[in-house]
Amino acid sequence: MGVRGKRRQFVLFGRGSWSETRRVADILRQETVGGALLLAGALTAMIWANSPWAGSYDTVREFTIGPAALHLDLSLATWAADGLLAIFFFVAGLELKREFVVGDLRDVRQAAVPVAAAVGGMIVPALLYLAITRGTEGAAAGWAIPTATDIAFALAVLAVIGRFLPTALRTFLLTLAVVDDLIAIVIIALFYTDDLVPGLLAAALVPLAAFTALVQRRVRSWWLLLPLAVATWTLVHASGVHATVAGVLLALAVPVVRSEKAGGPEAGPGLAEHFEHRFRPLSAGFAVPVFALLSVGVPLGGVTGLGAVLSDPVAIGVIVGLVVGKPVGIMLATWLVARFSHADLDEDLSWVDVLGLSVLGGIGFTVSLLIGELAFGIGTDRNDQVKLAVLAGSLAAVLLAMVILHLRDRVYRRIHEQEMADRDHDGVPDNYEPDPAPGNGG
Numbered sequence: 001m002g003v004r005g006k007r008r009q010f011v012l013f014g015r016g017s018w019s020e021t022r023r024v025a026d027i028l029r030q031e032t033v034g035g036a037l038l039l040a041g042a043l044t045a046m047i048w049a050n051s052p053w054a055g056s057y058d059t060v061r062e063f064t065i066g067p068a069a070l071h072l073d074l075s076l077a078t079w080a081a082d083g084l085l086a087i088f089f090f091v092a093g094l095e096l097k098r099e100f101v102v103g104d105l106r107d108v109r110q111a112a113v114p115v116a117a118a119v120g121g122m123i124v125p126a127l128l129y130l131a132i133t134r135g136t137e138g139a140a141a142g143w144a145i146p147t148a149t150d151i152a153f154a155l156a157v158l159a160v161i162g163r164f165l166p167t168a169l170r171t172f173l174l175t176l177a178v179v180d181d182l183i184a185i186v187i188i189a190l191f192y193t194d195d196l197v198p199g200l201l202a203a204a205l206v207p208l209a210a211f212t213a214l215v216q217r218r219v220r221s222w223w224l225l226l227p228l229a230v231a232t233w234t235l236v237h238a239s240g241v242h243a244t245v246a247g248v249l250l251a252l253a254v255p256v257v258r259s260e261k262a263g264g265p266e267a268g269p270g271l272a273e274h275f276e277h278r279f280r281p282l283s284a285g286f287a288v289p290v291f292a293l294l295s296v297g298v299p300l301g302g303v304t305g306l307g308a309v310l311s312d313p314v315a316i317g318v319i320v321g322l323v324v325g326k327p328v329g330i331m332l333a334t335w336l337v338a339r340f341s342h343a344d345l346d347e348d349l350s351w352v353d354v355l356g357l358s359v360l361g362g363i364g365f366t367v368s369l370l371i372g373e374l375a376f377g378i379g380t381d382r383n384d385q386v387k388l389a390v391l392a393g394s395l396a397a398v399l400l401a402m403v404i405l406h407l408r409d410r411v412y413r414r415i416h417e418q419e420m421a422d423r424d425h426d427g428v429p430d431n432y433e434p435d436p437a438p439g440n441g442g
Contacts, residue, residue: 117172
């Protein structure tokens with residue numbers, strides 16, 4: 001993709017490096033498979049919860065397992081929310097740190113776009129939710145529910161409706177969702193922590209420090225690192241802070257660059273990339289789908305059915321926040337970055353493309369469901385209404401994005417052909433190769 005007219009200092013959604021393009025493509029493939037499994041888990045949960053065997057679904061979710069002496073005698077639903085999602089946030093933390101340390105986002109101007117978009121996509125939905133639920137008792141606790149973007153769900157949709165979406169736009173959506181997840185974990189830590197026990201939180205720093213010391217020395221031995229990670233998670237959980245915070249703290253301790261030895265850089269990938277390669281399949285293929293299976297199931301009739309959702313201010317606030325608030329917030333923040341950085345969109349793209357991605361950002365699922373449980377409690381009528389609202393809002397976002405992106409499909413196919421053209425058959429598309437030096441036959 002080129003730049004129209006005179007090149008400006010900064011181009012929004014310009015082409016990145018080939019190494020980053022290949023890495024993002026690999027991530028997208030794994031997350032797309034994970035998204036399909038997530039959808040399968042959610043669908044299974046809904047069918048199960050509305051079948052003649054609905055009682056067994058509740059029995060499974062409420063089944064308690066774990067050592068009581070460590071205050072870990074938790075239900076399977078809680079294990080999924082507190083334990084499995086810690087793996088999800090560990091991978092998100094690794095991805096974000098790598099992007100900002102050695103990825104294309106180490107350029108402050110490049111990083112400003114998805115970061116600003118994520119912040120805008122948090123503020124506007126929250127404000128809309130609070131405006132709609134004003135005066136509703138207890139509703140304010142759920143202000144953060146419509147602020148999250150589910151990357152696995154969004155990429156599963158892209159696999160169907162946006163296979164030829166330009167790499168720069170895919171990278172933007174991926175990075176936006178990762179930053180979104182990290183903002184969500186900060187929100188959870190600051191606003192959804194009850195009965196904080198400072199002593200236990202301080203104690204968690206001991207295994208975390210030991211874990212940090214080992215990974216900084218590039219130690220990869222699971223039998224050393226895993227017990228320290230589990231100890232950190234256990235103490236954070238016992239402290240009253242949501243245990244998923246431990247996943248992010250552990251991820252941020254992992255070094256991104258390779259160690260320097262006398263003979264040069266250590267062979268093989270950096271430790272963050274190594275862990276990401278190992279844990280992403282576990283996160284996308286198991287942790288998130290199981291969380292969906294144990295969280296989404298809710299009866300479609302009665303006090304928590306569709307009729308109640310359409311008349312409940314909290315549920316309406318969630319739907320409007322996702323379908324309207326997220327796109328408006330993402331679009332507005334992106335436009336402001338362009339406006340104040342004197343940047344242009346790449347010449348092959350238009351603001352309609354940004355709108356399509358912004359609408360995809362309204363697919364809230366994993367983190368939205370988690371925050372709903374934290375805000376209103378697992379198994380409560382209001383939380384069940386929130387689940388249906390998240391599903392309804394996400395489905396509406398999918399349908400709107402399908403319409404918008406389909407209108408541009410022909411353009412995306414043309415851009416994809418240009419991006420992937422490899423006339424010299426060297427395995428690297430021509431557009432990602434440096435221009436030949438004068439006098440070298442180019």
